[in-house]
Amino acid sequence: MPGVAAYRGTFSAAQAERLLWRAGFGPRAGEAEALAALGLEGAVHALTNPGPEKLVGPKPHDEKGLPLAPYDAWGHDHCWWLDRMVRTSRPLVERMALVWHDWFATSNDGVSSQRLMLRQNQLFRDHGLGSFHDLLERVTADPAMLLWLNGSDNSKWSPNENYAREMMELFTLGAGRGYGERDVRQQARALTGFRNDWRNTVGPTNFRYDPGYHDTGVKTIFGHRGAYTWKGSVRLCVTHRDHASFLVRKLWSYFVPTAPDAATQGALERLYRHDGHALKPVVAAILRHPALYEGPRMVKSPVLYTAGLLRRIGRGVDTTSWTWLDAMAGQQLFRPPNVGGWDDTRWLDTATWRGRWWIAQYVLRPYSLDPGTSEQPFDAQALLAGALDFWRNPALGDTTHGALLAFAKAALADAGTTGWKRKEYAVMTHNALRHLIAVSPELQAA
Amino acid sequence: MSRDCRHCDGLSRSRFLHRAAAEAGRGLPAIEQGMPLPAGSGLSRRSFLAHGLGAALSVYGASRLGLGALEAGIAAAAGSPSAPVLVSVFLEGGADGLSVLSPQGDPLYRKLRPKLAIAGGTALREDDRLHWHPALGGLAQLYGEGKVTVMPAIGYTNADQSHFTSRHYWEVGATSTSLQTGWLGRYLDAVGTGDNPLQGLSLDDTLAPALATARVPVASLAGPDQYDFWSSNVWGEVEQRMLEGIGRLGAAQSDPALANAAFVSAQVDRLRTQLLPFQPADDGTPAYTSPVAYPQSADSDFPKKLAGLAAMLAAGLPLRAVALSAPGEYDTHSAQPAALSSGLKLTGDSLLAFQRDLEARGLADRVLVHVWSEFGRRAQENGSQGTDHGAAGTSFLVGSRVTGTMLGEFPGLRSGLDEDGNLRATSDFRAVYCSLLEQWLGVDAGRVIPQAGSFQRPKLIA
Numbered sequence: 001m002p003g004v005a006a007y008r009g010t011f012s013a014a015q016a017e018r019l020l021w022r023a024g025f026g027p028r029a030g031e032a033e034a035l036a037a038l039g040l041e042g043a044v045h046a047l048t049n050p051g052p053e054k055l056v057g058p059k060p061h062d063e064k065g066l067p068l069a070p071y072d073a074w075g076h077d078h079c080w081w082l083d084r085m086v087r088t089s090r091p092l093v094e095r096m097a098l099v100w101h102d103w104f105a106t107s108n109d110g111v112s113s114q115r116l117m118l119r120q121n122q123l124f125r126d127h128g129l130g131s132f133h134d135l136l137e138r139v140t141a142d143p144a145m146l147l148w149l150n151g152s153d154n155s156k157w158s159p160n161e162n163y164a165r166e167m168m169e170l171f172t173l174g175a176g177r178g179y180g181e182r183d184v185r186q187q188a189r190a191l192t193g194f195r196n197d198w199r200n201t202v203g204p205t206n207f208r209y210d211p212g213y214h215d216t217g218v219k220t221i222f223g224h225r226g227a228y229t230w231k232g233s234v235r236l237c238v239t240h241r242d243h244a245s246f247l248v249r250k251l252w253s254y255f256v257p258t259a260p261d262a263a264t265q266g267a268l269e270r271l272y273r274h275d276g277h278a279l280k281p282v283v284a285a286i287l288r289h290p291a292l293y294e295g296p297r298m299v300k301s302p303v304l305y306t307a308g309l310l311r312r313i314g315r316g317v318d319t320t321s322w323t324w325l326d327a328m329a330g331q332q333l334f335r336p337p338n339v340g341g342w343d344d345t346r347w348l349d350t351a352t353w354r355g356r357w358w359i360a361q362y363v364l365r366p367y368s369l370d371p372g373t374s375e376q377p378f379d380a381q382a383l384l385a386g387a388l389d390f391w392r393n394p395a396l397g398d399t400t401h402g403a404l405l406a407f408a409k410a411a412l413a414d415a416g417t418t419g420w421k422r423k424e425y426a427v428m429t430h431n432a433l434r435h436l437i438a439v440s441p442e443l444q445a446a
Numbered sequence: 447m448s449r450d451c452r453h454c455d456g457l458s459r460s461r462f463l464h465r466a467a468a469e470a471g472r473g474l475p476a477i478e479q480g481m482p483l484p485a486g487s488g489l490s491r492r493s494f495l496a497h498g499l500g501a502a503l504s505v506y507g508a509s510r511l512g513l514g515a516l517e518a519g520i521a522a523a524a525g526s527p528s529a530p531v532l533v534s535v536f537l538e539g540g541a542d543g544l545s546v547l548s549p550q551g552d553p554l555y556r557k558l559r560p561k562l563a564i565a566g567g568t569a570l571r572e573d574d575r576l577h578w579h580p581a582l583g584g585l586a587q588l589y590g591e592g593k594v595t596v597m598p599a600i601g602y603t604n605a606d607q608s609h610f611t612s613r614h615y616w617e618v619g620a621t622s623t624s625l626q627t628g629w630l631g632r633y634l635d636a637v638g639t640g641d642n643p644l645q646g647l648s649l650d651d652t653l654a655p656a657l658a659t660a661r662v663p664v665a666s667l668a669g670p671d672q673y674d675f676w677s678s679n680v681w682g683e684v685e686q687r688m689l690e691g692i693g694r695l696g697a698a699q700s701d702p703a704l705a706n707a708a709f710v711s712a713q714v715d716r717l718r719t720q721l722l723p724f725q726p727a728d729d730g731t732p733a734y735t736s737p738v739a740y741p742q743s744a745d746s747d748f749p750k751k752l753a754g755l756a757a758m759l760a761a762g763l764p765l766r767a768v769a770l771s772a773p774g775e776y777d778t779h780s781a782q783p784a785a786l787s788s789g790l791k792l793t794g795d796s797l798l799a800f801q802r803d804l805e806a807r808g809l810a811d812r813v814l815v816h817v818w819s820e821f822g823r824r825a826q827e828n829g830s831q832g833t834d835h836g837a838a839g840t841s842f843l844v845g846s847r848v849t850g851t852m853l854g855e856f857p858g859l860r861s862g863l864d865e866d867g868n869l870r871a872t873s874d875f876r877a878v879y880c881s882l883l884e885q886w887l888g889v890d891a892g893r894v895i896p897q898a899g900s901f902q903r904p905k906l907i908a
Binding site: 107109110162169257296297298299338339340348349350351353354357361364365368369370371397399400402403404406407410411414425427428429431432435436439440441442444445 | 652677
């Protein structure tokens, strides 16, 4: 059977950088060059087989220097994960965890337990490149998901269809593809049996499967009859004829902004089915595909934008402001807007753009130069070169380069011949250039 | 309060976005109204030290249109015949209906609320068991004039007691978690135009979900001081140039993602400059005057927003649906009495001033205010001078054109509670939406509300 097309062009630092944005959180200093040296095959292999995790860089802390309290303190969950994105030696593993967080979008708005949210997060980290069948089983029995979509409210006496519906509509098949309302009701029956207790001061606890709560009767699902349990329910979804096409299309969309052509779609579906619903080969094939390297850019999500800026300059998570800043920009981790996840086609508007301006401001603030005491050259070209160097020389197009240079020239011209202005305006222009570079189109999309 | 409440994480989502905007200035140079500008600047900060109305307009859902087209659309729509306006005022957190309209004439009230039962306030002429909260004198006055329709037990069957979920239901106009457009957004999709973002206006930091559209653009106006683009150690003329630089980054790009980022940069820049005519004077005086006095508040912009809204309507801006949050703390799990009084007072007094403002400007026949909360609270008070999440709550319609006739009865505390001890709904919010759409906004509810045919159409407009 025909395989999936692979990119055959030059694989230099530019291509490696794009791969690091799509399969991770952007390059740290020297990383793109190191990855390029492995060649495309080697690079994809390294990303998909990263070995044990090493966290590189300064440990995270809050603004008082205290360790994060991700289970307890509001917003620390977001920063805890952001730190993993910034410091990890396994960027694709963290990136896949983010994919699954969006795919099985569970919000602490409904779970009300950061501990359970982080437990689900670890599930995505541990199993995100394994088998989708296995992943879906684990998600179905995951406490945060059981709370979020009422899985533990679903009993033989009082069926709750919430999870059954979303499992098919959002997780495995797509809205209205190959199932009907009857299947929703029957799936809900099959999924009965999960329970949990509630204890004061602890909240939901003791999540378990209780056969006494399970509806043992015969169900008819997708035309199959059987006394299905939750495992049967999951299996029926994953083996449904419309599942592979749904999974491939959705998974692809996280890495490449344009839809796969029919040949690619078909080849990826065959690969997925052939390997028993293994995810790693499919992800690896997408990461090797020409469309990733030759196609258009993707707008970075707010968290990717933030993690990317921090990685670029080697700064760790040393404030919890990233939580509200990323929310301003439209993406607070563990709080997707609803079970459908974030809308990856609509990250930017004039409100969220302003959130990104503030993210850049908070990234830059510790490094900003004091116009009263610092020195910078009174030369627009030199100032721009210096500000680009601060960001480790990201590649900017001529349009953006020209816009930045025009700003710098105009700002310096305002100083005229006044001595103190010439000194201070040069420093301020340098600061402003750093900021404008950070919000330029090239740094918002990769 | 919500940060300490295990049950109320749902509140933090929007709350936190509000706070985020407020905190954005923390740690920055202390440049505020009345404080000196940094040495060497010598420039007016008019474009980014905005106070009052028009501080910032954020446009949503108009990515295919240039700003010039949007401006032209606003201008064209402003010259067309006046559409009816619906103003949605949200009491966030689940307002305690049994305090807002206290059933002092119900023999069980004091038994269920030994510490929290409200005393005083004027009785409703339609049901003398119920008394207006003493802090709601403003609404009671308008009620006396026949300008308030009271819904004493509104909700839906099988009430969801999650802030997030129940609020979402009210916002989307259906008990569905999957709808992604608001009920007012779908109304605007049905009747609005592709070039007028002001037709749906959120007077908050972010777009009110009820206004989320699929087809036409809508906008949000941030509060005072909140649309700022400062940068550390950049001020004066250089800062002005930097802000212009945001516009320079908006130059055309061929890659679609770069083009998207550039287009939004251009939007940010154009909106900032477009709003200069709305700027207040250097001493903070608004660019408009109100014919009536609004309440003064150091804690909330709510009265200022309503005053600005009346001024915008008077100026002929093409608004159709407006949404804003009421001041106050309504998720009153503890220390309920004080929290509730202050919020209700400012809300009621501001709505009274707004109505008087509209009347003075001759606009009162065009505007209707809908006051709602995501649910009411448990009939039995809890052990910490508070109340927990309940089911049916109270809602009001305010305006010169309402019938002023109570919608749904108060079901009483003996037979009117469900098995969880929460008030049963005697009116359905979706039925109210259907009637508002058809009787006030002039559009078939079937185009907006799912299963609209299954709801009654109570008469709401006189």
